[in-house]
Amino acid sequence: VLIIAGSMVGAAGLVLTFVMCKAMNRTLPAVLFKSFGGGGREKGTRTKVGSDAVEVAMVCDGIAKCIIVPGYGMAVSQAQHAVKEFADLLEAMDVEVKYGIHPVAGRMPGHMNVLLAEANVPYEKLIEMDDINSEMAECDVALVLGANDTVNPVARSGEGPLGGMPIIDADKARVVVFIKRSLSVGYAGVDNPLFYEDSTMMLFGDGKKMMVELNAAIKDL
Known part of the structure; x- marks a missing residue:
């Protein structure tokens, strides 16, 4: 029973992963082995006056x-x-x-x-x-x-x-x-x-x- 339950959870996780890859227009290897955003995160230097x-x-x-x-x-x-x-x-x-x-x-x-x-x-x-x-x-x-x-x-x-x-x-x-x-x-x-x-x-x-x-x-x- 535990093996079956674990297999179902794993399969659900895999399906969820593919759904997210499709939504982001990314391949599975790109998601698993490439950093998203990399190490060089941009730092905004511009400003914007807030509203109320x-x-x-x-x-x-x-x-x-x-x-x-x-x-x-x-x-x-x-x-x-x-x-x-x-x-x-x-x-x-x-x-x-x-x-x-x-x-x-x-x-x-x-x-x-x-x-x-x-x-x-x-x-x-x-x-x-x-x-x-x-x-x-x-x-x-x-x-x-x-x-x-x-x-x-x-x-x-x-x-x-x-x-x-x-x-x-x-x-x-x-x-x-x-x-x-x-x-x-x-x-x-x-x-x-x-x-x-x-x-x-x-x-x-x-x-x-x-x-x-x-x-x-x-x-x-």
């Missing part, structure tokens, strides 16, 4: 569509319930809200789905990367919570640690709002040029704390 919750709430006032892109930072801060409240507040204002789910966001495939399901987010609102990308150009606000590499436009260049990895096209939204502790690089060690775009707003701080502040600001509109 009131400014972001004002941007959200009157929009038609918002796409929420969760990442590992949402899991760390346990912000999923505050995210659901944010979506409910926008929907009460007749805003269409969807969630863009990258297949390797978080620690494993499906991590974001599990967390958002825990917060009672309807499954039909969780849209996979390939499908949500076709809607990004018509999105008024893309709220990126605790994600970095999975929305980094550098991946399109085909070069560096992120080269060729499929991403969510958050940069195509009219306004991008990042909720993140700092401008630090992600796991791949690559700076994200989207941080510094004029159409990007940064809410620096803990994910849950910032979402609570944003929700309070929206209620005061």
